[in-house]
Amino acid sequence: MSLDQKKAPIYEALERYNDMRVVPFDVPGHKHGKGNPLLTDFLGQTCMNVDVNSMKPLDNLCHPVSVIREAENLAAEAFGAGHCFFMVNGTTSSVQSMILSVCKEGDKIIIPRNVHRSAINALIISGVLPVYVDPGVDMKLGIPLGMSIADVRRAMDENPDAKAVFVNNPTYYGICSDLSKIVKMAHSRGMKVLVDEAHGTHLYFGANMPINAMAAGADMAAVSMHKTGGSLTQSSFLLVGKKAGITEGHVRSIINLTQTTSGSYLLLSSLDIARKYYATRGRELCAQVVKSAEYARAEVNRIGGYYAYSDELVNGDSIFAFDKTKLSVYTRDVGLEGIEVYDKLRDLYDIQMELGDLGNVLAIISPGDRWKDIERLVSALAEIKRRYGSEGKKQLDHRYINPEIVSSPKQAFYGEQESIPIMESAGRVSCEFVMCYPPGIPIIAPGERLTPEILEYIEHSKNSGCFMTGTEDMDIEYIRVMK
Numbered sequence: 001m002s003l004d005q006k007k008a009p010i011y012e013a014l015e016r017y018n019d020m021r022v023v024p025f026d027v028p029g030h031k032h033g034k035g036n037p038l039l040t041d042f043l044g045q046t047c048m049n050v051d052v053n054s055m056k057p058l059d060n061l062c063h064p065v066s067v068i069r070e071a072e073n074l075a076a077e078a079f080g081a082g083h084c085f086f087m088v089n090g091t092t093s094s095v096q097s098m099i100l101s102v103c104k105e106g107d108k109i110i111i112p113r114n115v116h117r118s119a120i121n122a123l124i125i126s127g128v129l130p131v132y133v134d135p136g137v138d139m140k141l142g143i144p145l146g147m148s149i150a151d152v153r154r155a156m157d158e159n160p161d162a163k164a165v166f167v168n169n170p171t172y173y174g175i176c177s178d179l180s181k182i183v184k185m186a187h188s189r190g191m192k193v194l195v196d197e198a199h200g201t202h203l204y205f206g207a208n209m210p211i212n213a214m215a216a217g218a219d220m221a222a223v224s225m226h227k228t229g230g231s232l233t234q235s236s237f238l239l240v241g242k243k244a245g246i247t248e249g250h251v252r253s254i255i256n257l258t259q260t261t262s263g264s265y266l267l268l269s270s271l272d273i274a275r276k277y278y279a280t281r282g283r284e285l286c287a288q289v290v291k292s293a294e295y296a297r298a299e300v301n302r303i304g305g306y307y308a309y310s311d312e313l314v315n316g317d318s319i320f321a322f323d324k325t326k327l328s329v330y331t332r333d334v335g336l337e338g339i340e341v342y343d344k345l346r347d348l349y350d351i352q353m354e355l356g357d358l359g360n361v362l363a364i365i366s367p368g369d370r371w372k373d374i375e376r377l378v379s380a381l382a383e384i385k386r387r388y389g390s391e392g393k394k395q396l397d398h399r400y401i402n403p404e405i406v407s408s409p410k411q412a413f414y415g416e417q418e419s420i421p422i423m424e425s426a427g428r429v430s431c432e433f434v435m436c437y438p439p440g441i442p443i444i445a446p447g448e449r450l451t452p453e454i455l456e457y458i459e460h461s462k463n464s465g466c467f468m469t470g471t472e473d474m475d476i477e478y479i480r481v482m483k
Ligand SMILES: Cc1ncc(COP(=O)(O)O)c(C=O)c1O
Pocket: 089, 090, 091, 092, 093, 095, 115, 116, 118, 168, 172, 196, 198, 199, 224, 234, 236, 439, 440
């Protein structure tokens, strides 16, 4: 690396700003906290001092020319990217800016159906048309897999006019597709590759990790620095590949369509400091995370009944690689659904897991975890099995429900519609999403036909206590369908 990764230009500029003792006659109106002592007591003076607006010495996120630009250049180098944008509206905005940068209304994008709602929302906003690739499901675990190369090739052959291919790297559960091969296939057909790395920040820093998007030659990547990279919630990076042939100015004008003109310096400095921390210490931090996850996996598997899976799942195709930092545990063989274990851990043991679904619970392991926390999780899982476990639950039929696409997400979302009871909606075309959150992967999305199978899955998820969302009706009793 040729730049000095020990620098943190935004953070350093804020330190200089603090020393200046500037008198603020600009927003925010709390004026370094003096205007709201309650908030200052809660967040502390340090936060309030740097919760400031754009100004000459601090640059401007919408048009960065000094310290934000320097920080973006450092981040680009650390991630092996041609350019890095600092994003303050979540990875949602990174995913959406990626899609809007390379696709226009009516263009096609090849995309696995197990994407996060932010990607399908981008299709609603833009009128871009999805060509879904069935990611397949592990029949025992019930988790969606990566895209197989044969399926991606078929989608490309049948849709040679598609503008881009979208890839999750990794999925929530740690599954990676063969990204390098997908990049090769896409580029040979003139298609761009956009990668959702919301769960993949660490892939840029750890040794022996699945390949990251920039190393695989992808064109753009949305990286949730706030998920496993240590920055504050809502901060994110949008990377553009060195050879992507996508101009920085074009992407910035897309970002500026929807991004705030008041970028938070708390978020921006957290990105700057997190990049510095990982660029200088990332390898050892990631090694520690893998060690903790491997230890936890071995201990969970020693309990019996639970299955904490790892790279034994790799099959060279739809599970091309596995991210070992993820601690995913299959629970049905102890007689409990993942969501039941999730709820018991939260309600009885004060342990907050990242997600529980019908078959699995997932813990995110990071450098912030202590051994004693992991021991506590393992012993709580053992006790839950002893107190509440039974024979083992019947395996679910985890067939992937391949949706019938009737209209574009945009047409359905904005089209003529009516609200009807969800359980009477079989055969109708949905104008809304229904999903469990997390993971935020739609069970049904706008433009797709509701079927008895899909309704059964929704009802089962609701009855099992999954946190359901997506419809205007907060109780998910009614759904808007096309007239
Ligand atoms: C795969 C994936 N992509 C994108 C996002 C959106 O990230 P954010 O919540 O930062 O907007 C998430 C959030 O969980 C996600 O899981």
